Amino acid sequence: MTAAALSAFRCLGCSAEHDLSRALTECPACGSLLEVFSDIQAFGLSGEAWRDLFDRRRTALPEASARAFEASGVWRYRELVLPDLPEDEIVSKPEGATRLYAPTELGKVLDIPRLRVKHEGENPTLSFKDRGMTAGVSWARHLGFRDVACASTGDTSAALAPYAAEVPEMRAIVLVPDAKITGEQLSQALQYGATTLGLDTDFDGCMRIVTELVAVRPIALLNSKNPVRIEGQKTIGLEAIHDLGWEVPDWFVVPVGNAGNLSAIGKGLHEGLELGVIEKRPRLLGVQAEAADPFYRSWVGGFSTRVTLEAAPTAASAIRIGAPVSHPKAEREIRRFDGAVGRVSEAELLDAFALANRHGLAICPNSAVALAGAAKARKQGLIRRDDLVVVVATAHALKFSGAALAYHASGARLANPPRRVAATLEAVLEALEPARPARARP
Ligand code: F0G
Numbered sequence: 101m102t103a104a105a106l107s108a109f110r111c112l113g114c115s116a117e118h119d120l121s122r123a124l125t126e127c128p129a130c131g132s133l134l135e136v137f138s139d140i141q142a143f144g145l146s147g148e149a150w151r152d153l154f155d156r157r158r159t160a161l162p163e164a165s166a167r168a169f170e171a172s173g174v175w176r177y178r179e180l181v182l183p184d185l186p187e188d189e190i191v192s193k194p195e196g197a198t199r200l201y202a203p204t205e206l207g208k209v210l211d212i213p214r215l216r217v218k219h220e221g222e223n224p225t226l227s228f229k230d231r232g233m234t235a236g237v238s239w240a241r242h243l244g245f246r247d248v249a250c251a252s253t254g255d256t257s258a259a260l261a262p263y264a265a266e267v268p269e270m271r272a273i274v275l276v277p278d279a280k281i282t283g284e285q286l287s288q289a290l291q292y293g294a295t296t297l298g299l300d301t302d303f304d305g306c307m308r309i310v311t312e313l314v315a316v317r318p319i320a321l322l323n324s325k326n327p328v329r330i331e332g333q334k335t336i337g338l339e340a341i342h343d344l345g346w347e348v349p350d351w352f353v354v355p356v357g358n359a360g361n362l363s364a365i366g367k368g369l370h371e372g373l374e375l376g377v378i379e380k381r382p383r384l385l386g387v388q389a390e391a392a393d394p395f396y397r398s399w400v401g402g403f404s405t406r407v408t409l410e411a412a413p414t415a416a417s418a419i420r421i422g423a424p425v426s427h428p429k430a431e432r433e434i435r436r437f438d439g440a441v442g443r444v445s446e447a448e449l450l451d452a453f454a455l456a457n458r459h460g461l462a463i464c465p466n467s468a469v470a471l472a473g474a475a476k477a478r479k480q481g482l483i484r485r486d487d488l489v490v491v492v493a494t495a496h497a498l499k500f501s502g503a504a505l506a507y508h509a510s511g512a513r514l515a516n517p518p519r520r521v522a523a524t525l526e527a528v529l530e531a532l533e534p535a536r537p538a539r540a541r542p
Pocket residue numbers: 227229251252253254255256257324355356357358359360361362418419464466467494495
């Protein structure tokens with residue numbers, strides 16, 4: 101890297117700075133987490149000038165597919181993401197630029213009339229991971245890595261595989277807990293040619309081993325422990341605010357597993373405030389499933405201890421994590437944004453999953469953890485009735501069809517089981533009894 105580099109790693113523990121060309125994921129001096137610090141002030145733009153620039157990019161059409169990144173909701177904010185990355189090295193599908201839904205009926209049911217859902221499941225690999233992966237894979241390519249690796253509960257691997265597949269000679273190596281990720285997620289890794297290793301352990305075990313692996317081989321680690329990935333991921337909050345015409349919501353509600361996403365969203369919002377791009381401080385609500393709630397437990401204890409545990413099975417399988425790697429960063433963001441951490445039961449998350457789906461929103465069980473958490477926080481009065489609330493839906497329902505089919509076969513409150521009927525008109529009519537007259541037209 102040249103002396104003119106705008107970005108460097110900064111250690112969360114000892115504040116030491118390190119060159120971004122070193123592909124570090126922890127501080128060589130003290131072992132703490134690192135984050136990317138970029139001198140964005142060097143651009144000398146006011147908050148208003150930044151907003152104008154981003155507005156223009158949002159409406160501009162990409163010139164050609166070779167510049168796919170111009171249609172990306174990550175690279176729209178590229179000075180804030182990786183200002184030192186040459187544009188011709190960007191691997192983009194393009195990602196981000198996801199929809200922000202205003203589900204009116206669902207909002208009424210949950211008594212959150214100003215509910216919005218940022219549907220990150222509408223990314224190219226059907227999860228929010230694409231935002232981090234476009235940054236991580238592009239940077240790994242820039243540094244000349246041929247091998248990239250991750251541990252995953254299914255979505256990181258599903259994103260790493262196709263991004264790596266676009267780079268000549270790049271190999272994706274993914275370590276997943278055997279039989280603990282969904283078939284859809286597994287098939288994504290396989291289809292895009294990743295070397296896929298199912299380990300007889302849980303996510304935390306895979307994370308431990310992949311960390312050991314990259315210490316002995318020249319492999320770039322592309323979990324969210326890699327601070328470069330966080331840089332791409334941090335655009336979620338900023339883009340949601342951009343979607344709202346720069347109105348800042350009262351709350352962002354996020355499901356928490358490894359705690360990378362909560363950290364990333366907080367970092368993006370913090371920088372947006374520093375630059376004057378956003379002018380109000382939203383609050384953050386992180387939510388976990390009861391089966392995997394170490395961050396919640398740490399929060400309940402005032403963060404006096406960092407709880408880790410063995411996570412139990414949950415329909416929110418992507419957040420079945422007992423030792424969140426990004427805990428220190430997420431803790432800082434919860435403090436910065438006057439945040440809170442919630443926890444929901446299996447019944448609560450499954451009902452929220454079914455309820456959102458029933459209202460036409462194809463969100464996954466992990467996203468439903470956040471939705472259920474928002475509903476609970478509303479009941480408790482933490483979220484007020486007139487608050488503008490953005491729930492971050494992290495993946496698409498279709499990656500978790502097993503959970504949906506199991507729910508609808510279960511006799512649960514909102515179950516909608518399929519019925520077998522004879523192949524005759526009479527049988528179909530009988531199944532539709534009583535007949536419903538059309539509504540009279542006004
Ligand atoms: N939602 C989904 C759909 C996820 O896949 C994940 C994490 C999360 C939420 C939680 O985000 O870990 O940053 O707190 N999935 C990772 C993976 C762990 O390997 O795919 P987090």
